[in-house]
Amino acid sequence: MEFDDFLKNEDPLPDQGFTRAVMLRVERHRRQRRVAIAIAMIVAAAIALIAPPSSFHAASTELVVAALVLMTVCSLAWIETTA
Amino acid sequence: MVDRAEPDPREAVWIARVIAHDDHEAFGELVALHQSAVRRFLLRLTSNDSSRADDLAQDTFLKAYRHIRSFQARGRFLSWVFRIAWQLFVTEERGSRGIAEVPLFDGIQASDDASQRVADARTFDQMMNMLRPDERAAIILHYRHELTHPEIAEILELPLGTAKSLLRRAHTRLREAHGIR
Secondary structure (H helix, E strand, C coil): CCHHHHHHCCCCCCCCCHHHHHHHHHHHHHHHHHHHHHHHHHHHHHHHHHCCHHHHHHCCHHHHHHHHHHHHHHHHHHHHHHC | CCECCECCCHHHHHHHHHHHHCCHHHHHHHHHHHHHHHHHHHHHHCCCCHHHHHHHHHHHHHHHHHCHHHCCCCCCHHHHHHHHHHHHHHHHHHHHCCCCCCCCCCCCCCCCCHHHHHHCHHHHHHHHHHCCHHHHHHHHHHHHCCCCHHHHHHHCCCCHHHHHHHHHHHHHHHHHHHCCC
16 A cells, blocks of 8 residues: 555544534634624714714714724724624 | 545535525534544644644634635635645744754665555654655645645645645655655
8 A cells, every 4th residue: 555545545533522612613703703893883882972962963073083983993893803 | 534536515505605694504514524634634734743733723714714705616615724724834833933844764664565564554654744744735635635736836835836846755755765666
């Protein structure tokens, strides 16, 4: 038997919980993604609550910038946890 | 056992389900299907350090899950996973101690019965461990998984000519070690 035959005839490794361990890590990763998005949403809600009502009526430049920054942060959080 | 000639027809469906629906169970099926090939590949690269190989294999599948949208069915899924495994292995080697230099074949005595020698798993492991990791990778990918030279070149991120010479050199060194003519 030559070494290439030897390699081809190796028995498959038994799983022995490997797949389950990987899936636990995948699940943890998905949970982290959800947490990151939830945090971003909470921050957004907090800003909305804290901001004085007049700022909404005025729709100031600061408000628009803050909204854009928040949207970027949410997008980056999403990309980081999925890409 | 994963074989070049018989890719599992369910694989494409599972990949599509993971991409379209983030299907947890489908990804589990992919891991279960390829875990042996990836773990054995990494076992060889790490000189049979099973703990390290399994850690790297877990990292490999997690990275595959995170980046599966970039797979886009270019080539075989397993080749793509091997590429991730190789990248992680090289990164870890460079981060820790660098890819070790290996001795030449001078420590194995040839016996009279070539078949018996080759059948001896410990001897085979010993000889594989004397190859450089990239040579080991090329041998496994070509002889175990029957990947083509361009596929091996892509996985190991080498020019095609370099991959061919790497495989030829590794093959020669293994044959010399076995005393097979």
